[in-house]
Amino acid sequence: MCRFCTVQALERKVYEFIREHSLFAPRDVVLVAFSGGPDSTALAEILARLRSLLNIELLLLHLNHRLRKEESDRDETHCVRWAEERGLPIIVERRDVEAFCRLERLSLEEAARRVRYEVFEACRMAHGASCVALGHTLDDQAETVFMNIVRGTGLPGLCGMRPKEGVYVRPLLGVRRREVREFLEREGISFVEDSSNLDLRFLRNRIRHRVFPLLEEINPRIVEALARLSLNAWEALALREERNFPLVWGHEGGGIPLDALLLVPPSERPWLVRQFLREVRGTLWDVTRGQIEDILRLVERRKGEVVLPGKVWVFVQGGYLWASSSPLPLVDMPSWSFPLYFPGVHTFPDLGVALEGRFAPFSGEVRGLVWREALDYGQCVLPLVLRNFREGDRMQWRGKERKLKELFEEWGIIREWRRLLPLLCDQEKVLWIPGLALDERVRVQENSKSILHVELRRCKG
Structure with missing residues (x-):
């Protein structure tokens, strides 16, 4: 008898769903998120029974x-x-979610979600797993879509969860929760109940236990109806995503021409900005509609910046809208150079930056802002200047004196940005490129006697 002939009804249904959505490849190592509750237990049991058939x-x-x-x-x-x-091999991880919640000032739900996915990714990488299997069911999909509707979602929120999103797969997404319970009871498979699933402080629980029973009185097949809504939204979104937009990649981020945004009708610009951010950030779950509107105002004014969660800066520069996790202090001016004298603060209103320098002992590390550094003042050829890039500029990098032009190419600094970066220089060399590099010849050593601490920050002109 063939192996597939002995597969039970629910196992067959899950197997066909896995094949339809190409969730696994042969010889995949699958990390199964296993809470011990009914959904994750059914997932683990079914995958264990199908593993030889799936070759995982x-x-x-x-x-x-x-x-x-x-x-x-x-x-x-x-x-x-x-x-x-x-x-079956099992890994156990323990985390203090309440402490993380207090530290990051998050809701308990959000803190738990972040911790979960951080652990998933860390364990996946550590153990060489190809993907992470989650136990979300069709009921979870319906609840997610409804929660998004309540929050005033757009088209992406109506899509709910995908069967496969990056390394995360959901083999039970086509299965009702009651089918899972019936399977476990029929097979006599033990599981645990999580009492927090009854806690009505959580929005999902209120929707599950209070709202959905009322909706089922109106439409007994409300779960299937919301699942169809999700599929319809995916189809509509897929048509939109067929449209390409010109994306360029720069230092730790990407950019899109302002004209590409301004040439489309205003009603389509929010979607285009969302697609741009999804490409650069990889996710949109924590980006609000208000932040999208703030970004659109940047586009219309052609200047300014917005900081998104995760310290991603969105700003306008050189005719592009940029998003970067490691922004650089760009200055849009022709060739310029200003002498510097320390200690003291130099403010450059036309540049929109201020540079502060002070002398102090070196603690062994430079804390705080991205644009902060400590250097051996005794190795500098005075006076110091703040200026922009010039052809032929060099600095000592990884044991060799290198042309800045070559380093910019290695670091992915696009040509349009190179003359916009403020450089701290002495009379012979480039000392410091804020946010990028420090010349190794002025790096602080144990015998350094005069330590200059410098900090570059933005200021209003």
């Missing part, structure tokens, strides 16, 4: 959030025993 290896991961004290420890013990009974 499984590795379970249990994360103890330490939110429910004894109950969290009970879940951990159950998951370890459950895996051992089936001969």
